[in-house]
Amino acid sequence: MPAIRGQTAERGMWTDPRAEDGSQIIESLPKVELHRHLEGSLRMATLLELARGNGLPVPRDERALRAQVQVLPHDPLTWQNFLSKFEALRHFFQSPEVISRLVRESIEDLAADRVLYTELRFTPAALAASRGFSVDEVMDWVLEAGREAMHAAGVRVAWIASINRHEPIQMAERVARAAAERRGRGLVGLDLAGNEVDFPTDPFASIFRDAAKSGLGISVHAGEWSDGGSVYHAMESLGALRIAHGVRAIEEPRALEMARERRIAFEVCLTSNVASGAVRSYAEHPLPRLIQAGVQVTLNSDDPSICGIRLSDEYRAAMQHFGLSHDSLRGLILAAVQAAFLPAKDKRRLEGQLQAELFAKAS
Numbered sequence: 001m002p003a004i005r006g007q008t009a010e011r012g013m014w015t016d017p018r019a020e021d022g023s024q025i026i027e028s029l030p031k032v033e034l035h036r037h038l039e040g041s042l043r044m045a046t047l048l049e050l051a052r053g054n055g056l057p058v059p060r061d062e063r064a065l066r067a068q069v070q071v072l073p074h075d076p077l078t079w080q081n082f083l084s085k086f087e088a089l090r091h092f093f094q095s096p097e098v099i100s101r102l103v104r105e106s107i108e109d110l111a112a113d114r115v116l117y118t119e120l121r122f123t124p125a126a127l128a129a130s131r132g133f134s135v136d137e138v139m140d141w142v143l144e145a146g147r148e149a150m151h152a153a154g155v156r157v158a159w160i161a162s163i164n165r166h167e168p169i170q171m172a173e174r175v176a177r178a179a180a181e182r183r184g185r186g187l188v189g190l191d192l193a194g195n196e197v198d199f200p201t202d203p204f205a206s207i208f209r210d211a212a213k214s215g216l217g218i219s220v221h222a223g224e225w226s227d228g229g230s231v232y233h234a235m236e237s238l239g240a241l242r243i244a245h246g247v248r249a250i251e252e253p254r255a256l257e258m259a260r261e262r263r264i265a266f267e268v269c270l271t272s273n274v275a276s277g278a279v280r281s282y283a284e285h286p287l288p289r290l291i292q293a294g295v296q297v298t299l300n301s302d303d304p305s306i307c308g309i310r311l312s313d314e315y316r317a318a319m320q321h322f323g324l325s326h327d328s329l330r331g332l333i334l335a336a337v338q339a340a341f342l343p344a345k346d347k348r349r350l351e352g353q354l355q356a357e358l359f360a361k362a363s
């Protein structure tokens with residue numbers, strides 16, 4: 001493989017070497033992340049160890065394994081290629097012990113990047129698939145492992161259960177029911193993800209509206225690979241309180257207007273959008289136009305291990321490509337607190353904690 005700028009074993013093709021020259025301000029900022037998939041947050045070294053030790057139906061050779069689970073320099077930057085990585089990743093969730101380890105390591109990595117609060121999403125159907133576990137048991141394993149790991153790592157973690165729109169509706173119903181039953185036990189939201197191009201959201205509308213009534217926060221992947229109308233539809237029909245990605249909302253005035261009126265936050269993930277072909281380049285990403293349009297924006301990593309990034313890299317990309325200042329980044333961090341699926345008093349406490357530190361860093 002030819003040398004790609006800034007590529008290292010864990011840090012991928014998107015890391016600009018100039019980033020290493022600057023101050024460590026971004027790394028040291030206390031952060032909040034609302035959009036990150038567990039399945040896209042697994043350490044390469046662990047995947048390799050599991051592939052070699054457990055006889056999984058995945059390559060044991062590092063380069064070949066990487067090609068299955070990461071977007072690499074010569075990959076087509078398409079949503080089909082991006083989603084294919086998740087199919088390979090399903091093989092790794094082999095036992096409660098492995099799931100627990102993967103959860104713990106993901107939380108340790110969040111702590112290492114100074115994320116103080118995160119809503120980490122996971123796809124119960126994906127974790128249950130390879131060994132025929134039930135969605136109830138994998139959800140309990142994740143929540144239990146998360147509780148232990150977050151105390152040890154010093155990161156507050158809440159969970160969002162994710163449903164793929166390209167999987168059977170019965171699975172969606174099962175996951176939504178199991179999620180509602182676990183509200184108050186660390187599970188705070190429901191997410192619709194997966195193949196936006198071929199699978200409409202209509203069949204899922206009643207499931208998501210019921211989930212909202214049960215008190216779950218609703219985040220919907222929309223306007224990533226389908227048009228801006230899907231963003232409007234996610235808010236109007238599914239009751240989305242947050243939009244995952246939503247980049248193409250910029251083409252749809254109705255969607256922008258509704259997002260402003262309802263104070264819907266967009267979970268923007270710059271590198272993921274480039275890697276999956278949602279936008280052609282960082283320069284063409286509508287982040288600055290979304291901010292200018294007056295919608296709430298948060299910055300997130302989506303799938304750090306698939307893209308070879310950390311959340312800090314996304315903050316830095318926003319500075320490099322759009323000239324966002326440190327103050328703007330601080331504003332986006334506080335915007336993420338407001339958009340979190342947390343009770344008001346918890347938000348106030350987190351905001352107080354962050355402001356004290358962000359203010360101290362600024363002076």
Ligand SMILES: [Zn+2]
Nearest residue numbers: 037193244302
């Ligand atoms: Zn996502």
